[in-house]
Every structure is written in C-alpha cells, then in structure tokens.
Amino acid sequence: MIGTDTPALVVENIVKRFNVASEPWWRKLTRSKNETNGTNGLSRNVGQENGHNQNGGTNNGTPRAKRGKQIVTAVDHVSFEVERREIFGVLGPNGSGKSTLIRVLSTLLLPDEGTVTVFGLDVDKQSMQVKRLINRVSVDAAFFKKLSPKENLLYGARLYGVSGAEANIKAQEILKRLGLRENSYTEPMEEMSRGMQQKVAIARAFLTQPILLLLDEPTTGLDPRSKLEVQSFVRELRDVHDATILITTHDMYEADVLCDRIAILDDGKIVALGTPAELKQRANRNGHEPTLEDVFMQLTGKELVEKEDLSDFEPDKVLS
Amino acid sequence: MIQSIRLEMRQSYAFVARNFNLVKRYWGWEVVWLAYSIANSLSVTFIGAGAGEITGETQIDTDFLITYLLIGTLVWRFLASIFNNISEMIAWERWEGTIEYTFMAPVRRINQMLGQTIFAIVYSFLFTVIIGVVVAAFFDLDFSDADLVSATMILLVGSVSFVGIGVVASILPLLYPERGAQMTNIVQAFFLLVSGIYYPISVLPKWLQYLAKISPATYVLEGMRAALLPGTVDAAPTSFVWPLLLMGLIMLPLGMYLFQRAERYTKRTGKLKRNG
Numbered sequence: 001m002i003g004t005d006t007p008a009l010v011v012e013n014i015v016k017r018f019n020v021a022s023e024p025w026w027r028k029l030t031r032s033k034n035e036t037n038g039t040n041g042l043s044r045n046v047g048q049e050n051g052h053n054q055n056g057g058t059n060n061g062t063p064r065a066k067r068g069k070q071i072v073t074a075v076d077h078v079s080f081e082v083e084r085r086e087i088f089g090v091l092g093p094n095g096s097g098k099s100t101l102i103r104v105l106s107t108l109l110l111p112d113e114g115t116v117t118v119f120g121l122d123v124d125k126q127s128m129q130v131k132r133l134i135n136r137v138s139v140d141a142a143f144f145k146k147l148s149p150k151e152n153l154l155y156g157a158r159l160y161g162v163s164g165a166e167a168n169i170k171a172q173e174i175l176k177r178l179g180l181r182e183n184s185y186t187e188p189m190e191e192m193s194r195g196m197q198q199k200v201a202i203a204r205a206f207l208t209q210p211i212l213l214l215l216d217e218p219t220t221g222l223d224p225r226s227k228l229e230v231q232s233f234v235r236e237l238r239d240v241h242d243a244t245i246l247i248t249t250h251d252m253y254e255a256d257v258l259c260d261r262i263a264i265l266d267d268g269k270i271v272a273l274g275t276p277a278e279l280k281q282r283a284n285r286n287g288h289e290p291t292l293e294d295v296f297m298q299l300t301g302k303e304l305v306e307k308e309d310l311s312d313f314e315p316d317k318v319l320s
Numbered sequence: 321m322i323q324s325i326r327l328e329m330r331q332s333y334a335f336v337a338r339n340f341n342l343v344k345r346y347w348g349w350e351v352v353w354l355a356y357s358i359a360n361s362l363s364v365t366f367i368g369a370g371a372g373e374i375t376g377e378t379q380i381d382t383d384f385l386i387t388y389l390l391i392g393t394l395v396w397r398f399l400a401s402i403f404n405n406i407s408e409m410i411a412w413e414r415w416e417g418t419i420e421y422t423f424m425a426p427v428r429r430i431n432q433m434l435g436q437t438i439f440a441i442v443y444s445f446l447f448t449v450i451i452g453v454v455v456a457a458f459f460d461l462d463f464s465d466a467d468l469v470s471a472t473m474i475l476l477v478g479s480v481s482f483v484g485i486g487v488v489a490s491i492l493p494l495l496y497p498e499r500g501a502q503m504t505n506i507v508q509a510f511f512l513l514v515s516g517i518y519y520p521i522s523v524l525p526k527w528l529q530y531l532a533k534i535s536p537a538t539y540v541l542e543g544m545r546a547a548l549l550p551g552t553v554d555a556a557p558t559s560f561v562w563p564l565l566l567m568g569l570i571m572l573p574l575g576m577y578l579f580q581r582a583e584r585y586t587k588r589t590g591k592l593k594r595n596g
Contacts, residue, residue, distance in 0.1 A: 018590050103593070106424050110587045131426035142417035144338070146345040151338070158334030159425035161327040188345065204421075 006120040008212055008244035009082035009105065014075050015113035016100050016268075017063070022070040074100040076268035077114070085238050087245045089259035091252070091292075093300050097268040098248040099138070102216045105246065106136045118212055132160070135210035139217040141197040145190040149175065149200045152189060153207060160208040167207055174203040178229055194221045202230055206237065213237060215247040219254060227251075231258055252293040262292070266300045331427045335435025336442075339405075342412075343443065354450060361393040361455045364518065369459070384549065386459050391544050392517040393455070398448040398475065399482050399537055403508055405440035406433075406486025411493040411501035420592055429579060437483050444479075463548065470557035471547035477564045478540030484571025485511075485536070491582040497591060511537050536567045 065071045075097045082088040092098050103109040105116055107127045116123040118130045143152045150168065157167030175185065178199040189197055198221050205213060215234070219227045231254065237243040249255050255262055256276045264272040264279070272279055276292055283290035283298055343350055368385035372378060409432075413419035422432070489507045493500030514521070514528050515537035521529055532538045543560030546553035586592045 016590075100590075103420075103590075108420050108424055108587060108592055109590055110584070128426055128428070131424060134424075136424060138420070140417060142421060144342060144416050144418060147338070147341055151341045155334050155338040155341075156421065156425075158330050158337070159422070159427050161330055161426075163330065164337075 007081045008084045008086065008119060009088075009246065010117045011078060011080050011101075011105070011114070012116070013114035014078045014101070014104060014111045014116060015073065016075040016097075016104055016109060017071050017073045017112050019066055019069040020072050022065070022068060073268050075104065075111075078265070078268070078270055079114075080263055080270065080273060082244055082246060084244055085242055086260045087234065087238060087247065087258055089255040089262040090246065090248045090265055091250075091255055091262055091296055092248070092265035096265045096300070098265055099216055100268075101265070102136065102138075102214050102246070102248065106134055106214050107131055133210060134212045134214060135160075135205040135208050136214040137201050137205045137216065137218045139220050141194070141201040143189045143197065143200065146188050148186045148188055149180070149192075149203075150185050152200065153204055156204045157207050162208060170207055171203055174206050174233075175199065177233070178202065179226055195223060195226065198222055199226060202233070206233060209237075209241055209243075211241075211243050213243055213245045215245060215249075217248055217250065219249065219251060227254065234258060252291065252296060256292045264296065264299050271299045328428070328431050331425075331431045332435035332438065334427075335432060336439045339436070339439040339443070354447065357397060357447070358451050358454050361390075361397065361451050362458060364393045365389050365455055365459070383459075383461060384552075387461055387549055388545065388552070389518055390452075390455060390459075390461070391548055392541065394448055394452050395475070395541055395544055396512065396515075396517045396537070397451055398444050399478065399540065400508060400512075401444035401447055402440045402479050402482050403486045403489070403511075404504075405443060406436055406483055407489035407504040407507070408493070408501060409436045410490050411504075414493055414497055414501075423583070423592060429576065429583070433483075433487060433576065433579075440483070440486075441476075441479055465550050467547040467550070467557055471544050474540055474543035474547065474557060474560055474564065477561050477568065478536055478543070480568035481536035481564055481571050484568060484575045487575030487579055488571070491579055494579075494582045494586055495591065511535050514538070516541055536564055536571075539563045539567075 063071065078097075078101060080088075090098050090101065100109065104111050105118070105123065107123050107130055110124055118133055121129050121133075123130050144155075147155075150171065153171040154164045154167050157171070158164060162170075172185065176182070180196060180199050184192060184196065189200065192200075198218070202218055205215075213234075219230050222230065234245055234247070235258070238245060247255075247258065259276060261273065261275050262279060263270050272282065272295070274282075279295045280290045280292060283295045286294070365386055367374075368387075368389045369382055371382055371385050372380045410419065413422055485507070489504045492503040492507075496503065510531075514524065514532040515535045516524075516532060517537070521532040521538060524532060539560045542553055542555075543557050543564075546555060546560065547557035
C-alpha cells in the first residue's frame, strides 16, 4: 500500500539526452563564416545556444555523440516534488523539455541520470505498478482514427482493467459534460474536429481514474467553453477523487488559475519554481501588476529569437 | 487471484475487440484483399489443372497436383496471415500514433501478444476457410481419405511457432520506425521461398534446403500433405508435430525476450515517440 505521507511525485536530478542528426558540414561552414563576419550580439547568441547541444565533449560527463550525430540534452538535472492533491504546472517555451519530462514520468522514456518515484514507486524498476496509478493526455490526440470514440475508449479502458459496460456508461457521461454531440460517439474519429478529438483524449484519461494525471497541453485546440469544462474536471479529479495533477500548458491564464505551484522550464532546466503569486512577485513591474506571462517572458525571453531566425538573419540588410 | 486473471483476460480481450473493430471499419479493404487472395490461390491451383496441357503429358494426375497446390496456397495464406497480424501489431500502432498509449498502459506484453495471437488465429482461420471453400468449388476434389484431425493439429501447432517468428519480426517496426514494416516482408519472403509451399524442397539448391529445415512452414506443409494426401510423404502426419512443438517452444520465449529488450532500447533512445 502507498503510505499517506509519501509525495505523489519525486523527480530527482533527471537528465535525458538524445542523439540527433547533427548539422551538415556545409551549413556549419556557411554559418561559421557569418559568425566571423558578424559584429552584433546576435551572433554570440548562436554560440551560446549550442551549449544545449553537445557534439561529443566528455569533460562534464556527457557521453560522446555517435558519428554524424550530436547529443541534445532535453532535460537537464531537473528536480522537484509534487505533493498529493496538488495541481503542479510546468511551463516553458517550445522545445524546453516539457514533453520529454512527461514521457519520463509516464514510463515511456528511461532517464539517463536521476530517479523518478510516483507514490514511492520507481518509474523504471516498478513501472507496472506505476502505470496502474497514472494516465496521460498529450497534445496529439492519438487514436485509431477509423474507430469511433466508443470503440477507442472501450479499448483504452479495458487495458486498465475497466469493464466495457462500466467504461461505456462513464465515457458517455464525461463526453456529454465536455459537450460532445451524442451521435458523434459511434462515428469514426476521423470525421471529428481536432478539438472534439482532444475531448475524447481527455475522456480516455479520466475514465481510468488515475491518481496521478499527466496533462501535456490538454486544452490546446479547445474552444473557451470546453477549456473551462476541462479545468473544472481537473479540479474535480483533485477534490473528489484525490488525484494529483501535473499539467503543461502555454495558456498562462489557465496555469495561473489552476495550478498550486508552477515550474518554468527553459533549455531543459528549471529556471523558476513557486506558487503563481511568488513567481509574479519576482517579475519586474513595468507600470502594471505583473502577470504570469510577464514572468514567462522575462525568464525565457531569449527564446523569442529562434535559432532558425538567426541563421536566416542578415545583419547588413537590417542595419542598412 | 481470480480478480487478477480476470483483469489480464480483459486486457487481452481489448486487443481482440479492437482488431475486429478495425476489420469492421476497414471492411472495404478486407473485401479487396479477400478477392485478391482468392484470385491468387485460384491462379496457382489452375497451374495444376493445366499441367497436362503445359507439358504435353497425358499421364499426369491433375487432381493430385491441384490438391498439392491447393494445400500449399491455403496453408501459406493461413501462416502468412498470422505472421502479418503479429508482426504488424507495432506497425499499426505507429501508423495511428497510438503506440505510446498502448505502451503506457499497465499491460504485460504477454497479454498483448495473447490478444493479438487469438485475433490472428481466428481471423486467419476464417479468411483461409473462405478462400478454401471458394477455390475448392472450382474443382472436383476427393478428401475422403484425408486425416482432418491430424491436419488441424499440425496447423494449430505450426501456427504457434509462426506466432513466435511474428513476435521477433514485430521488433523491426519497433526499432526502425520508418522502414521496419517493410523489413518484415523480407522475413516473409524468405519463408515463402524455402518452405516448399508449391514444390518439394528437394528441388531447391542444397544450401536453400538447409534453410528449409529451420522453417516451421516446411513441417506444417509436409505434415498437412501427409494428412490430406495419403501416400505423398513417407512419414506419419503426427511425426511433424514434434519439430513444430520444439520450434514453438524456442521461438515464443525468444520472441518475448527480444521484444522486451527492444522495448527497453526504444525507451532509452526515444524511438517510441516517432510515428514513422
């Protein structure tokens, strides 16, 4: 049994690296030429960003990259704890490592370093027990698109040991609440809009009544009413079913109203962690009460200039 | 205990029900594939009917030749269908993008394989029976001396070892998201060539005959011909059961072990995420 004082989630010093195809030599050559000629600060930023990608240095314990590959550290020594019945938000720009982190927590990726425990159970060594306690909603509503919501949901529920009859009743209740048309329940998923598919994805996770729910941008693509309904569902899961929720989102308002605490991730590292109010206190007041968006912008602002923008950037043209 | 068995049965059933739902939803493709398979089997069997005219020989026992080819084509349809259904279980999930959800669920791989195997055997059996009935209707064949019990036993035991091979092949789409599914066709082509589907393996070059010995399809076919065409094979039909049992006992656990190793590798390298 799970002890009552065990935290829902303990993430300790997690590192996850990937071998990805490295930049072709001709591109590196043209870029290094531009860097040599460049006279403004933007050129230096390119070099700094490469600190996130390591071509094979082993001085800091990073393994050497395979030939033609480079090592990208997606999650870089991340640690935090989530208490039971807490709604914990993870914010960060695209590519900051949020989804990789969620995949590690949901047993889909093995960390290179560090440990993750879910209610005291190690996600690697006791993965089967962990799987029974968790579920995940991701931004890509992945389903057998020819099958109907009913067929998909019954399949998903049976994998968690829920009987077809029970799942059928619950699924219809949840989908009705989320505003799915009744006749859509037996139509192929491919005929549904992206938002509708996302609602079915949310129902799939809620059906199994996980005690740790991992929500990876669950409300992306939903209309405002459905967003509110999902948020209310999330609160209900916590309040009625004692579930703990970890959520990633790009909706700062949603994070603000929903989360008890928030971690901001940038380049795979946690750059801030606290309650929404604590985080807002840290932000500069530019003539108004800081919002979570201000905090996000200040902490991850350099991501506003993307790598691709820099490689296409021609300083002479802009300056002239 | 009973609760746990019930839960695991429910998990295996999830795969059976899902796959039959997919068959139902893709019924158009099923009809096309069935029509193609019938035409294919008929065209092979008509070679037997036309053997006399092709060779100019009048003494050829065409009924025997037709039955010989019919057994070959039906057994191959059955085994190939089992192999495809098992080896493509990962490829389907990759095409649909659902692989992460299946791998995140608290399902032991053995339960997943069991569900997939039950579906594969039932589906392949029904598929093969339809083809067999249609093709046999074109010819006047006599199976009064056939040992149907032994034939069924050989087919069932042989399908177990083919499930094992299918599990091993299903690793390919797991390791190679883009090309894995195509690679499984090479495995299938190998068995088609060496197993004596439409000819005795003695006509093969010596080195291919050695390879034929490691193919379970060789023993299934020889056993089936011994049971359905008495007098064609010296050995008793049941003598082919033992090599098949042995192969099944080796291939199934080996397949499971390799699959689990491959699953761990994909979780370490992040290959589950890509939907090839």
